[in-house]
Amino acid sequence: MANVAFIGLGNMGGPMAVNLVKAGHSVSVFDLSEQAIQVVVSEGANKANSAQESVKDADFIVSMLPAGKHVKALYLGQDGLSEYIKTGALVIDSSTIDASSAKEVAQGLSEKGIDFIDAPVSGGVAGAAAGTLSFMVGGSSDSFERAKTVLNVMGKNLFHAGEHGAGQIAKVCNNMLLSVLMVGTSEALNLGIAHGLDPAVLSEIMSKSSGSNWTLDVYNPCPDVMENVPSSNDYQGGFMVDLMAKDLGLAMEAALESHSSTPMGALARSLYAVHAKDNGNKDFSSIFTLFNKD
Amino acid sequence: MANVAFIGLGNMGGPMAVNLVKAGHSVSVFDLSEQAIQVVVSEGANKANSAQESVKDADFIVSMLPAGKHVKALYLGQDGLSEYIKTGALVIDSSTIDASSAKEVAQGLSEKGIDFIDAPVSGGVAGAAAGTLSFMVGGSSDSFERAKTVLNVMGKNLFHAGEHGAGQIAKVCNNMLLSVLMVGTSEALNLGIAHGLDPAVLSEIMSKSSGSNWTLDVYNPCPDVMENVPSSNDYQGGFMVDLMAKDLGLAMEAALESHSSTPMGALARSLYAVHAKDNGNKDFSSIFTLFNKD
Amino acid sequence: MANVAFIGLGNMGGPMAVNLVKAGHSVSVFDLSEQAIQVVVSEGANKANSAQESVKDADFIVSMLPAGKHVKALYLGQDGLSEYIKTGALVIDSSTIDASSAKEVAQGLSEKGIDFIDAPVSGGVAGAAAGTLSFMVGGSSDSFERAKTVLNVMGKNLFHAGEHGAGQIAKVCNNMLLSVLMVGTSEALNLGIAHGLDPAVLSEIMSKSSGSNWTLDVYNPCPDVMENVPSSNDYQGGFMVDLMAKDLGLAMEAALESHSSTPMGALARSLYAVHAKDNGNKDFSSIFTLFNKD
Amino acid sequence: MANVAFIGLGNMGGPMAVNLVKAGHSVSVFDLSEQAIQVVVSEGANKANSAQESVKDADFIVSMLPAGKHVKALYLGQDGLSEYIKTGALVIDSSTIDASSAKEVAQGLSEKGIDFIDAPVSGGVAGAAAGTLSFMVGGSSDSFERAKTVLNVMGKNLFHAGEHGAGQIAKVCNNMLLSVLMVGTSEALNLGIAHGLDPAVLSEIMSKSSGSNWTLDVYNPCPDVMENVPSSNDYQGGFMVDLMAKDLGLAMEAALESHSSTPMGALARSLYAVHAKDNGNKDFSSIFTLFNKD
Incomplete structure (x- = not known):
C-alpha cells in the first residue's frame, strides 16, 4: 500500500x-x-x-x-x-x-x-x-x-x-454540453406541455428517438416523471446551479483562450447566471422552471 | 389484409x-x-x-x-x-x-x-x-x-x-431537441479540439459521462471518429440541413402559438438558417464545420 | 373635408x-x-x-x-x-x-x-x-x-x-431591432453596475459614443437615470411587455416565411417570453431587471 | 509644456x-x-x-x-x-x-x-x-x-x-453594446430585404423611429446605403472584426468576473468568432453578410 x-x-x-x-x-x-x-x-x-x-x-x-x-x-x-x-x-x-x-x-x-x-x-x-x-x-x-x-x-x-490540462478541458467540455442538454430538454418538454402533451409520454418518445440524452434519460427535469431525481424532490440535492455556473465560467474561459465559438454554451451560461439569482442552491435541472408557464 | x-x-x-x-x-x-x-x-x-x-x-x-x-x-x-x-x-x-x-x-x-x-x-x-x-x-x-x-x-x-396534433408536436419537440444536441455536441468537440484534445478520446469520455446524447453516441459530427456516419463521408446522405431547417420552422411556429420560450431551439434555427445558405443538401451534422477552425 | x-x-x-x-x-x-x-x-x-x-x-x-x-x-x-x-x-x-x-x-x-x-x-x-x-x-x-x-x-x-405588406414588415423590423437595443443596453448597463460604475455616468459615456441608441438616449431602462421614463416610475406606462412579445411573434413569423436568420431577434423573443410570465403589464424596459443582481 | x-x-x-x-x-x-x-x-x-x-x-x-x-x-x-x-x-x-x-x-x-x-x-x-x-x-x-x-x-x-479600472469597463460595455447594435441592425435590415423592402428606405424609417442607433444612423452595414462607410467599400478600413472579437473577449472576462448575464453580448462574441474565420481583417460591419441571402 x-x-x-x-x-x-x-x-x-x-x-x-x-x-x-x-x-x-x-x-x-x-x-x-x-x-x-x-x-x-x-x-x-x-x-x-x-x-x-x-x-x-x-x-x-x-x-x-x-x-x-x-x-x-x-x-x-x-x-x-x-x-x-x-x-x-x-x-x-x-x-x-x-x-x-x-x-x-x-x-x-x-x-x-x-x-x-x-x-x-x-x-x-x-x-x-x-x-x-x-x-x-x-x-x-x-x-x-x-x-x-x-x-x-x-x-x-x-x-x-x-x-497536462486535458483533464480539465475534458471536464468543462462535458459540463458545457451537459448544460446544453439540460436547457434543450427543458425547452422541448415545456413546448410539448404547452401543447397539451403528457411530459412522461413525450419523454419516453424522445428518449427512444434521436432526442435521447443523459438529462432526458436518467435525470428528467420535469417533476414527477421519474422517481429519485432532484426534479421530483423540489430540486433538492444533485448538482447545484451555482456549481454549474462555476463550470460554465471555466468553459467560457477556455473558449475565450482558444477564440472558440460556443453560442449554445454561452447562452447556457447567461441563462444559468439569471437563474442563479434566486436558485443558486437548487439542482441544476431546476432551469426547467424558467420555461414552465405554471 | x-x-x-x-x-x-x-x-x-x-x-x-x-x-x-x-x-x-x-x-x-x-x-x-x-x-x-x-x-x-x-x-x-x-x-x-x-x-x-x-x-x-x-x-x-x-x-x-x-x-x-x-x-x-x-x-x-x-x-x-x-x-x-x-x-x-x-x-x-x-x-x-x-x-x-x-x-x-x-x-x-x-x-x-x-x-x-x-x-x-x-x-x-x-x-x-x-x-x-x-x-x-x-x-x-x-x-x-x-x-x-x-x-x-x-x-x-x-x-x-x-x-389530434400531438404526433406533430412530439415530432417537432424531438427534432428541435435533436438540433440542440447536434449544435451543443459540435461546440463541445471543437472546444476540445482547439485545446489539443483528440476528438475520438473526448467523444468517448463525454459519451460515458453526463454529456451522453444521441448525436455524440451514434452520429458523431466530427469526421473520422465513427465509421458509417455522414461526417465520415463528406456529410453526404443522412438528414439534410434543409429538412432540419424546415422542422425547426415548424417547432418555432408551435412555440409562437403557445407563447413558449425556446432560446436554444430558436438559436439552432438561426444557425441552421445561416448554415443552409451554402450547405442545404448536406447532412445536418455538417453544422460541426461552422465551429471548426480548419 | x-x-x-x-x-x-x-x-x-x-x-x-x-x-x-x-x-x-x-x-x-x-x-x-x-x-x-x-x-x-x-x-x-x-x-x-x-x-x-x-x-x-x-x-x-x-x-x-x-x-x-x-x-x-x-x-x-x-x-x-x-x-x-x-x-x-x-x-x-x-x-x-x-x-x-x-x-x-x-x-x-x-x-x-x-x-x-x-x-x-x-x-x-x-x-x-x-x-x-x-x-x-x-x-x-x-x-x-x-x-x-x-x-x-x-x-x-x-x-x-x-x-402592400411593406408597412407591416417595416414595423416588425423596427420593433425587433428595438427589442435588441433594449436587451443589449440592459446587459451593458448591468455589466457596468456590477463593476461599480454609476449607471448615469456610463449611460452618458455610451450615449456619446458608438453605443448610442434610442433606448439608451431617450428611454433609459435603469431606474432613476432619466426622469419621465417608465423605468423611473416602477415600469408603469409605456409599451407593455405583452405587446412587445406580440410584435416579436410577428417578426418571427416574417423570419420563418423568408427563412431569414435572426439570432438576436429570436433570443429577444425568448427572453421576453420568459419575462412576460410575471411582468406582462409592465413597460418593456423592465427586461432590465432580468439582468440586475439586486 | x-x-x-x-x-x-x-x-x-x-x-x-x-x-x-x-x-x-x-x-x-x-x-x-x-x-x-x-x-x-x-x-x-x-x-x-x-x-x-x-x-x-x-x-x-x-x-x-x-x-x-x-x-x-x-x-x-x-x-x-x-x-x-x-x-x-x-x-x-x-x-x-x-x-x-x-x-x-x-x-x-x-x-x-x-x-x-x-x-x-x-x-x-x-x-x-x-x-x-x-x-x-x-x-x-x-x-x-x-x-x-x-x-x-x-x-x-x-x-x-x-x-481605477472603470475606464476599461466603460470601454468594454460600450463595445459590447456596439456589437449588439451592429448584429441587431444587420438582422433587421436583412429581414426587410428578404421581404422586398429597399434597405435605404427601411434604414431611414428605423433611423427616425425607435430602432435608431449608431450603427444604423452613421455606419450602415448594408452596402450602398451610405457613402464613405466601410460597407460601401467592400468592408475595408474601419474597425476590424479581429479587434471587435478581442474587445468582446474582454467584455466576457468582465462578465465572468462579476457573474453577469449577458446573453446578447455572448451571442455577439460567438457570431464574431465564427465570422472571424474568413473575415478577420474586414470591418466589423461585415457581419451583415452572415445574414444576407445573396
Missing part, C-alpha cells in the same frame, strides 16, 4: 480520503477546518498539522480545492509544497480549475522532479462516498498508469484525456 | 408504400409524378389515375406530403378527399406538418364520419426502406390501435403521443 | 378617431363596445350601428384591430366590408398584423375596385392622443399620397415603406 | 504621439520597432533607447500596448518602469486591457508614489490622427483633471468613468 497525502477535505474531498483509508492506504490529511480533519481521522487517517507536514513521506499527493488560485498557491506559492514533496512523487489534483493553472502547476512541479496529473471528477457527493467517481486525467501515460493505484479506490471510470 | 390508398410517393412515401405491398395489402397509389407511381406499381401496387380514385375502396388512407397546405387541400379543398373516402375509414397522415393543420383536417374529416391520425415519422429514407421507422401518433386510442395493422408494416416503434 | 369611417375604437383607435373629428372630417364610427363608441361620439363623431353601416358613404376607411384574423374577417369574411365599401374608396388598416394577411386583404379589396394600404403605427397611446404617431405605409405611391389627407391629422411622420 | 514619455507607437500610438509633439510637448518615445520610432522622431519626437530611458524626466507617461500582460510587464515586471518613473508623475495607459490588470498596475505604481489612470480610447486610427479620440478614464478626479493637459491634445471627448 502507498503513502498518500490528501489536502482539502470538503464535501467531495472528505469521502474520497475515507475511501483511500478503507482501502488500506496510509493517508495523511490536512484541511483549514479542524472539524473536516476530525471526520476523516475518525475513519483512520493521520492528522497533519500543515499541508507541508502532510506531504513529507507521500508517494501520492491528492488535492481537492475550490479554484486555480488556491492550487497554484498551495504548490507554487510562498512556502509552497514544491519545496516539500519528495522527488519522484506524483501529485494528483482533483480540483476543477482552469487548464492554464493546471499546466502552470505541472510545469512548476516538473522543475523539482515531481510528476503531476490534473484529474477532475464527475459523479458528485454520492459518487465520492460510493467510490464511483469518474476521473478525467491530463498528464503523461506513465503518470496515468501510476495513478491508478489511488484512483481506482475512489472511482470507477478512469479516462486519459491527453497531456 | 386491408385495402390501402397511398398518396405521395416521394423519397419516403415510395418505399413505405412498397413495404405495404410486400406485406400483402392491396395498395392503390397516386402521385403527381408518373415516374414515382411506376416505381411502386412495379413492386405490385395498383395505379390510380387520381387521388380521388385511389381512395374509393380504401379502409386506410396514408398520405406523405410536403406541407400543411398540401394536406389541407388534399382532404378538405376543392374536390377534396373528404367527399370520396368511405365512412369509417381511417386516414393516416404521415407528413410532417404544423399541428394546427393536422387538427383542422381531423375536424373536417370527423364531420364526414372519417377517422384521422397524424403520424409523422422519424428514421429517414433508410428507415422507410427497411420498415423500421418510428411513428409519433396523434388521435384517439381506438384509431391508434386500428392503425397498427398498417403502421407495423412500415415501422418498428409506434408511439401514441396524445390527441 | 372627407367622409371617414373608423372601425376599432380601443386605446389607440379611440383618440385617433377623435383627432379626425377635431380636424373637421365627417367621421362615422363603429366598435363592438358601445362604451367605446360613446366616447368618440361625445367628441362629435357619428355613431354607426354596424361596421357595414359605417362605411356606406366613406371615402376613407380606417381600421385598428388586434390581429390578422380580425382584419381578414372584417373585410373579406362573411358579410364582409368588401361588399359595402364604394368603388374607389381607400382602406387604411392601421392594425399591427402579419404581412401575409395584409397582402391578402389588399388583393381581395382590389378585386372590388377598392384601394388599400397597410399603415401600422408607432408612438403609443400618447402619440395617438397628441396626433404625433408615425405611420409605416405599404401600398402604391398614389394611395400613399391620397392617404395623407387623413394620416397627417393623426400622425407626424409618414413613411412609404414599399408595396 | 510638459515632458511626456510615449511607449507603444503602433497604428494608434504613433499618430497620438505625433499630436503631442505638434502641440509643443517634449516627447520621448520608445517602441520595439525601430521603424515605428523613426516615423515619430521625424515629426520632432526624441528617440529613447529603452522604455526605461524614455521615462527618466517624464511628468506624463502614455502607453499604448496590445494586452494586459504587456502593460503589467512594462510597469511592474522585471526591470519595470515603476523603478524608473519619478515620484508624482502620472501614468496614462491608453491600451484596451482587462480591468483587473489595470487595477493591479494602479496599485503597484501607487506603492511607489506614482499616479495612474486607465484611459482606453475609441475613435480608431482616423480619430488618433485627427486628435478627436474619446478617452474613457478610470482613476481619481485629481488625476483625471491633471491628465487633461495631455488628453486634450489627442482627443475631443474626455469621460471620467470612475475609479
Whole structure:
C-alpha cells in the first residue's frame, strides 16, 4: 500500500480520503477546518498539522480545492509544497480549475522532479462516498498508469484525456454540453406541455428517438416523471446551479483562450447566471422552471 | 389484409408504400409524378389515375406530403378527399406538418364520419426502406390501435403521443431537441479540439459521462471518429440541413402559438438558417464545420 | 373635408378617431363596445350601428384591430366590408398584423375596385392622443399620397415603406431591432453596475459614443437615470411587455416565411417570453431587471 | 509644456504621439520597432533607447500596448518602469486591457508614489490622427483633471468613468453594446430585404423611429446605403472584426468576473468568432453578410 497525502477535505474531498483509508492506504490529511480533519481521522487517517507536514513521506499527493488560485498557491506559492514533496512523487489534483493553472502547476512541479496529473471528477457527493467517481486525467501515460493505484479506490471510470490540462478541458467540455442538454430538454418538454402533451409520454418518445440524452434519460427535469431525481424532490440535492455556473465560467474561459465559438454554451451560461439569482442552491435541472408557464 | 390508398410517393412515401405491398395489402397509389407511381406499381401496387380514385375502396388512407397546405387541400379543398373516402375509414397522415393543420383536417374529416391520425415519422429514407421507422401518433386510442395493422408494416416503434396534433408536436419537440444536441455536441468537440484534445478520446469520455446524447453516441459530427456516419463521408446522405431547417420552422411556429420560450431551439434555427445558405443538401451534422477552425 | 369611417375604437383607435373629428372630417364610427363608441361620439363623431353601416358613404376607411384574423374577417369574411365599401374608396388598416394577411386583404379589396394600404403605427397611446404617431405605409405611391389627407391629422411622420405588406414588415423590423437595443443596453448597463460604475455616468459615456441608441438616449431602462421614463416610475406606462412579445411573434413569423436568420431577434423573443410570465403589464424596459443582481 | 514619455507607437500610438509633439510637448518615445520610432522622431519626437530611458524626466507617461500582460510587464515586471518613473508623475495607459490588470498596475505604481489612470480610447486610427479620440478614464478626479493637459491634445471627448479600472469597463460595455447594435441592425435590415423592402428606405424609417442607433444612423452595414462607410467599400478600413472579437473577449472576462448575464453580448462574441474565420481583417460591419441571402 502507498503513502498518500490528501489536502482539502470538503464535501467531495472528505469521502474520497475515507475511501483511500478503507482501502488500506496510509493517508495523511490536512484541511483549514479542524472539524473536516476530525471526520476523516475518525475513519483512520493521520492528522497533519500543515499541508507541508502532510506531504513529507507521500508517494501520492491528492488535492481537492475550490479554484486555480488556491492550487497554484498551495504548490507554487510562498512556502509552497514544491519545496516539500519528495522527488519522484506524483501529485494528483482533483480540483476543477482552469487548464492554464493546471499546466502552470505541472510545469512548476516538473522543475523539482515531481510528476503531476490534473484529474477532475464527475459523479458528485454520492459518487465520492460510493467510490464511483469518474476521473478525467491530463498528464503523461506513465503518470496515468501510476495513478491508478489511488484512483481506482475512489472511482470507477478512469479516462486519459491527453497531456497536462486535458483533464480539465475534458471536464468543462462535458459540463458545457451537459448544460446544453439540460436547457434543450427543458425547452422541448415545456413546448410539448404547452401543447397539451403528457411530459412522461413525450419523454419516453424522445428518449427512444434521436432526442435521447443523459438529462432526458436518467435525470428528467420535469417533476414527477421519474422517481429519485432532484426534479421530483423540489430540486433538492444533485448538482447545484451555482456549481454549474462555476463550470460554465471555466468553459467560457477556455473558449475565450482558444477564440472558440460556443453560442449554445454561452447562452447556457447567461441563462444559468439569471437563474442563479434566486436558485443558486437548487439542482441544476431546476432551469426547467424558467420555461414552465405554471 | 386491408385495402390501402397511398398518396405521395416521394423519397419516403415510395418505399413505405412498397413495404405495404410486400406485406400483402392491396395498395392503390397516386402521385403527381408518373415516374414515382411506376416505381411502386412495379413492386405490385395498383395505379390510380387520381387521388380521388385511389381512395374509393380504401379502409386506410396514408398520405406523405410536403406541407400543411398540401394536406389541407388534399382532404378538405376543392374536390377534396373528404367527399370520396368511405365512412369509417381511417386516414393516416404521415407528413410532417404544423399541428394546427393536422387538427383542422381531423375536424373536417370527423364531420364526414372519417377517422384521422397524424403520424409523422422519424428514421429517414433508410428507415422507410427497411420498415423500421418510428411513428409519433396523434388521435384517439381506438384509431391508434386500428392503425397498427398498417403502421407495423412500415415501422418498428409506434408511439401514441396524445390527441389530434400531438404526433406533430412530439415530432417537432424531438427534432428541435435533436438540433440542440447536434449544435451543443459540435461546440463541445471543437472546444476540445482547439485545446489539443483528440476528438475520438473526448467523444468517448463525454459519451460515458453526463454529456451522453444521441448525436455524440451514434452520429458523431466530427469526421473520422465513427465509421458509417455522414461526417465520415463528406456529410453526404443522412438528414439534410434543409429538412432540419424546415422542422425547426415548424417547432418555432408551435412555440409562437403557445407563447413558449425556446432560446436554444430558436438559436439552432438561426444557425441552421445561416448554415443552409451554402450547405442545404448536406447532412445536418455538417453544422460541426461552422465551429471548426480548419 | 372627407367622409371617414373608423372601425376599432380601443386605446389607440379611440383618440385617433377623435383627432379626425377635431380636424373637421365627417367621421362615422363603429366598435363592438358601445362604451367605446360613446366616447368618440361625445367628441362629435357619428355613431354607426354596424361596421357595414359605417362605411356606406366613406371615402376613407380606417381600421385598428388586434390581429390578422380580425382584419381578414372584417373585410373579406362573411358579410364582409368588401361588399359595402364604394368603388374607389381607400382602406387604411392601421392594425399591427402579419404581412401575409395584409397582402391578402389588399388583393381581395382590389378585386372590388377598392384601394388599400397597410399603415401600422408607432408612438403609443400618447402619440395617438397628441396626433404625433408615425405611420409605416405599404401600398402604391398614389394611395400613399391620397392617404395623407387623413394620416397627417393623426400622425407626424409618414413613411412609404414599399408595396402592400411593406408597412407591416417595416414595423416588425423596427420593433425587433428595438427589442435588441433594449436587451443589449440592459446587459451593458448591468455589466457596468456590477463593476461599480454609476449607471448615469456610463449611460452618458455610451450615449456619446458608438453605443448610442434610442433606448439608451431617450428611454433609459435603469431606474432613476432619466426622469419621465417608465423605468423611473416602477415600469408603469409605456409599451407593455405583452405587446412587445406580440410584435416579436410577428417578426418571427416574417423570419420563418423568408427563412431569414435572426439570432438576436429570436433570443429577444425568448427572453421576453420568459419575462412576460410575471411582468406582462409592465413597460418593456423592465427586461432590465432580468439582468440586475439586486 | 510638459515632458511626456510615449511607449507603444503602433497604428494608434504613433499618430497620438505625433499630436503631442505638434502641440509643443517634449516627447520621448520608445517602441520595439525601430521603424515605428523613426516615423515619430521625424515629426520632432526624441528617440529613447529603452522604455526605461524614455521615462527618466517624464511628468506624463502614455502607453499604448496590445494586452494586459504587456502593460503589467512594462510597469511592474522585471526591470519595470515603476523603478524608473519619478515620484508624482502620472501614468496614462491608453491600451484596451482587462480591468483587473489595470487595477493591479494602479496599485503597484501607487506603492511607489506614482499616479495612474486607465484611459482606453475609441475613435480608431482616423480619430488618433485627427486628435478627436474619446478617452474613457478610470482613476481619481485629481488625476483625471491633471491628465487633461495631455488628453486634450489627442482627443475631443474626455469621460471620467470612475475609479481605477472603470475606464476599461466603460470601454468594454460600450463595445459590447456596439456589437449588439451592429448584429441587431444587420438582422433587421436583412429581414426587410428578404421581404422586398429597399434597405435605404427601411434604414431611414428605423433611423427616425425607435430602432435608431449608431450603427444604423452613421455606419450602415448594408452596402450602398451610405457613402464613405466601410460597407460601401467592400468592408475595408474601419474597425476590424479581429479587434471587435478581442474587445468582446474582454467584455466576457468582465462578465465572468462579476457573474453577469449577458446573453446578447455572448451571442455577439460567438457570431464574431465564427465570422472571424474568413473575415478577420474586414470591418466589423461585415457581419451583415452572415445574414444576407445573396
